[in-house]
Amino acid sequence: MAVKIPFPPPPPKLEGYAQCPSCLKDDVYKADLVCRHCGYTLRIPMYGWIGGALMALSMLPLFLWMFGITQINLLPLVGFLLPEIPFDTFAILGILMFLAGLGLGFTAAGRIRAESRQYSTA
Numbered sequence: 001m002a003v004k005i006p007f008p009p010p011p012p013k014l015e016g017y018a019q020c021p022s023c024l025k026d027d028v029y030k031a032d033l034v035c036r037h038c039g040y041t042l043r044i045p046m047y048g049w050i051g052g053a054l055m056a057l058s059m060l061p062l063f064l065w066m067f068g069i070t071q072i073n074l075l076p077l078v079g080f081l082l083p084e085i086p087f088d089t090f091a092i093l094g095i096l097m098f099l100a101g102l103g104l105g106f107t108a109a110g111r112i113r114a115e116s117r118q119y120s121t122a
C-alpha cells in the first residue's frame with residue numbers, strides 16, 4: 001500500500017499529533033515533543049508559544065514609542081487628567097517583552113533539540 005507522505009510535513013501543533021506526520025508511525029506519545037522513531041518535532045511546549053506571542057506583542061509598545069506616544073487616552077473627556085507616561089517607558093517595556101519572548105523561545109527550542117538528540121539515531 002502506497003502511503004502519501006505530505007511534503008513538507010505539517011508544522012508542530014500545540015496539542016501534538018496522534019500519528020507522526022513525518023514517518024506515519026502510530027505509536028507516538030502525547031507528552032513527547034519529538035517522534036521517538038524519526039526525531040520529528042510533534043509538539044512545541046506551551047511556553048514556546050507564549051514566547052512567540054510575547055515577541056509579536058512586543059511590537060505594540062515599540063510602535064507606541066516610535067510614534068512618541070506618552071499618554072494613553074481612552075477616555076476623551078477626562079484623558080487629560082491621566083499622568084503622562086515617561087518617554088522611554090514603552091521602549092523599555094517593548095525590549096523587555098521581546099527579550100522575555102526570545103528567552104522562552106530559545107528554552108523551548110533547546111528542550112526540543114535535547115529530546116530530538118535523545119531519540120534520533122542519526
Ligand SMILES: [Zn+2]
Nearest residue numbers: 020023035038
Ligand atoms: Zn516520526
